[in-house]
Amino acid sequence: MRETLAEWRPAVDEAITDLVPREVDADYLEAYFGEPTYEYDPDGIQRALADPLWELLDRGGKRWRAVLFLVFIEGFGEDPERYLPYACIPEILHNGTIIVDDVEDEARKRRGEPALHHIYGRDVALNAGNAMYFLPLKVLTQNPAALPADRQLAAYEMLIAELNRTHLGQGMDICWHNERDPQITPDQYLEMCACKTGCLGRIVARLAAIVTGQPEAVERAVADYAELTAVAFQIGDDILDVENSLGRAGEFGKEFGNDVREGKKTLLVIHAIEKSSPEKAERLQEILAADSTTDEEVLEALSIIEEAGSIEYARERALGLAEQARAEIEDLEFDEETTRKLREFTMFVIERDV
Amino acid sequence: MRETLAEWRPAVDEAITDLVPREVDADYLEAYFGEPTYEYDPDGIQRALADPLWELLDRGGKRWRAVLFLVFIEGFGEDPERYLPYACIPEILHNGTIIVDDVEDEARKRRGEPALHHIYGRDVALNAGNAMYFLPLKVLTQNPAALPADRQLAAYEMLIAELNRTHLGQGMDICWHNERDPQITPDQYLEMCACKTGCLGRIVARLAAIVTGQPEAVERAVADYAELTAVAFQIGDDILDVENSLGRAGEFGKEFGNDVREGKKTLLVIHAIEKSSPEKAERLQEILAADSTTDEEVLEALSIIEEAGSIEYARERALGLAEQARAEIEDLEFDEETTRKLREFTMFVIERDV
Numbered sequence: 001m002r003e004t005l006a007e008w009r010p011a012v013d014e015a016i017t018d019l020v021p022r023e024v025d026a027d028y029l030e031a032y033f034g035e036p037t038y039e040y041d042p043d044g045i046q047r048a049l050a051d052p053l054w055e056l057l058d059r060g061g062k063r064w065r066a067v068l069f070l071v072f073i074e075g076f077g078e079d080p081e082r083y084l085p086y087a088c089i090p091e092i093l094h095n096g097t098i099i100v101d102d103v104e105d106e107a108r109k110r111r112g113e114p115a116l117h118h119i120y121g122r123d124v125a126l127n128a129g130n131a132m133y134f135l136p137l138k139v140l141t142q143n144p145a146a147l148p149a150d151r152q153l154a155a156y157e158m159l160i161a162e163l164n165r166t167h168l169g170q171g172m173d174i175c176w177h178n179e180r181d182p183q184i185t186p187d188q189y190l191e192m193c194a195c196k197t198g199c200l201g202r203i204v205a206r207l208a209a210i211v212t213g214q215p216e217a218v219e220r221a222v223a224d225y226a227e228l229t230a231v232a233f234q235i236g237d238d239i240l241d242v243e244n245s246l247g248r249a250g251e252f253g254k255e256f257g258n259d260v261r262e263g264k265k266t267l268l269v270i271h272a273i274e275k276s277s278p279e280k281a282e283r284l285q286e287i288l289a290a291d292s293t294t295d296e297e298v299l300e301a302l303s304i305i306e307e308a309g310s311i312e313y314a315r316e317r318a319l320g321l322a323e324q325a326r327a328e329i330e331d332l333e334f335d336e337e338t339t340r341k342l343r344e345f346t347m348f349v350i351e352r353d354v
Numbered sequence: 355m356r357e358t359l360a361e362w363r364p365a366v367d368e369a370i371t372d373l374v375p376r377e378v379d380a381d382y383l384e385a386y387f388g389e390p391t392y393e394y395d396p397d398g399i400q401r402a403l404a405d406p407l408w409e410l411l412d413r414g415g416k417r418w419r420a421v422l423f424l425v426f427i428e429g430f431g432e433d434p435e436r437y438l439p440y441a442c443i444p445e446i447l448h449n450g451t452i453i454v455d456d457v458e459d460e461a462r463k464r465r466g467e468p469a470l471h472h473i474y475g476r477d478v479a480l481n482a483g484n485a486m487y488f489l490p491l492k493v494l495t496q497n498p499a500a501l502p503a504d505r506q507l508a509a510y511e512m513l514i515a516e517l518n519r520t521h522l523g524q525g526m527d528i529c530w531h532n533e534r535d536p537q538i539t540p541d542q543y544l545e546m547c548a549c550k551t552g553c554l555g556r557i558v559a560r561l562a563a564i565v566t567g568q569p570e571a572v573e574r575a576v577a578d579y580a581e582l583t584a585v586a587f588q589i590g591d592d593i594l595d596v597e598n599s600l601g602r603a604g605e606f607g608k609e610f611g612n613d614v615r616e617g618k619k620t621l622l623v624i625h626a627i628e629k630s631s632p633e634k635a636e637r638l639q640e641i642l643a644a645d646s647t648t649d650e651e652v653l654e655a656l657s658i659i660e661e662a663g664s665i666e667y668a669r670e671r672a673l674g675l676a677e678q679a680r681a682e683i684e685d686l687e688f689d690e691e692t693t694r695k696l697r698e699f700t701m702f703v704i705e706r707d708v
């Protein structure tokens with residue numbers, strides 16, 4: 001998978017440049033957004049849109065959403081080159097959510113540098129992030145692969161459905177953060193992940209199925225594969241945060257006990273609260289709810305999670321989901337090469353090797 | 355127009371309630387957003403979405419975007435009742451932009467009460483505002499008026515195009531705010547208004563034309579009518595701020611010299627900078643760029659604007675645009691009643707009587 005990622009990345013970035021060039025001018029604006037009624041200000045739009053977008057993209061990212069899309073296209077027996085503009089859709093959407101999430105979380109850093117709202121101001125960053133929700137959807141109207149109208153419509157309907165659920169997931173997550181004692185079941189936690197993280201994965205998979213005209217059952221299977229992989233990824237993220245904080249996972253680049261300090265209600269926390277004694281559960285909730293937390297308190301919370309067996313529980317769930325994801329793929333008639341890549345992908349995702 | 359607004363408002367609010375009920379439950383979530391993979395948290399989504407949305411809607415607003423849509427539908431000879439869910443699309447979009455704009459501007463108040471991010475927190479408010487960008491678009495997929503597929507697709511393409519331009523307009527506006535001396539032409543200012551404010555008006559008009567299957571020329575004419583009216587409205591807003599601040603326009607409910615304090619580059623400011631002596635133009639820019647501004651400085655800036663004849667200039671432009679808007683309508687074969695309502699609407703909009 002690593003080679004596939006490296007192989008496609010330049011082409012993906014080139015395709016993104018076709019949608020949002022590094023240097024905006026009036027000709028581009030007219031071609032992409034339509035004739036102005038009066039007169040565009042290319043300088044303003046450069047600073048409001050192109051600069052923030054490329055600032056973030058140039059900081060890295062493996063473009064795995066775009067590449068996964070292209071792997072599917074190839075698996076469906078079509079030429080990935082032809083669908084490169086469509087590969088940019090989930091990639092730009094994803095980067096838009098990053099900018100908006102960072103504003104919502106008041107994040108200081110992103111990919112090792114100041115979060116975008118610290119560079120451009122909250123207003124510019126937020127508007128750029130939101131613009132990135134709509135900008136890539138115009139690819140469907142431009143219709144570079146000359147899709148028939150029914151596929152264009154199906155793609156729009158799919159995107160709107162998934163982007164709706166993305167916001168439900170983010171909404172649940174934020175509300176749980178902000179409350180001391182939300183009553184969340186493990187299934188509700190998994191649903192939050194499926195919505196918040198999974199829907200972007202579903203967009204990757206379903207878009208590939210729709211533009212190449214796959215039967216519904218195939219679209220459903222690849223969507224489930226992508227969603228399951230994304231949920232497994234999210235749980236893996238939560239586990240890593242705890243393990244790293246307990247000094248077990250080596251370098252992970254996150255601050256110590258981040259999730260506990262933020263009061264995140266992860267699957268591990270939900271499990272620990274359920275399985276611990278009432279006193280310990282209460283103490284864990286207290287630490288999570290506190291406005292500021294000492295290192296000792298963070299360690300105390302982490303010990304409660306560890307003692308409840310929540311790390312093993314979460315790892316088993318994540319592995320189970322990755323297993324299910326692979327099973328979705330086995331039933332499809334992909335060539336060996338594609339099946340191998342997709343299977344590998346579920347591993348990489350959990351092992352954070354992408 | 356006032357009667358038309360009062361007449362339709364309850365039906366519009368009822369239709370919005372069908373899309374986002376005041377009390378969210380699992381059945382609604384499943385029906386509207388699709389089956390969950392695991393289990394939704396209706397309580398979380400209540401607080402993340404339904405509560406903020408209804409908090410804002412219950413504060414007032416005339417729902418004129420929805421009603422204007424219904425006036426068009428009636429003018430096109432169709433039954434407005436049948437298209438009520440579609441009337442909610444621009445209304446919910448508009449309220450979403452209000453929430454997001456208030457976060458971007460760090461606004462304290464909205465409709466006389468605290469801005470939503472001061473009640474729910476920035477994260478919840480922002481996510482709710484963004485959710486309201488996608489939520490109403492699902493109406494097209496639900497297809498309550500049983501539209502043929504080509505009209506569904508045309509509606510999606512139109513919405514994505516206009517929402518893209520909305521973000522260009524907002525981007526230009528923000529960038530100009532943040533810069534001391536942006537070189538803006540009057541045409542670029544009008545374009546910013548056409549994008550930022552006009553596109554929501556265009557959505558109202560074009561959506562009505564598309565769902566009822568009007569010819570392209572009709573869609574273009576009503577879109578231009580709506581855009582011109584919106585631009586006139588925006589300029590009217592800028593004039594009112596200056597006039598009110600100069601103690602001429604009576605009660606307007608805004609704080610004194612708001613636009614000057616914010617450093618807004620309005621059409622009046624652009625004109626004043628162009629027409630004043632270099633010293634006065636420099637002084638005006640200096641005051642606009644200042645981080646904090648005394649009442650005396652605000653009045654000084656306002657005098658420079660007034661002396662340059664910028665109020666008259668802006669009023670003439672606004673009246674000219676409203677005239678153009680009316681001309682777009684005259685050529686269409688609407689019944690007298692509809693033409694009267696639409697003509698009235700351009701007046702009401704400028705006189706702030708809606």
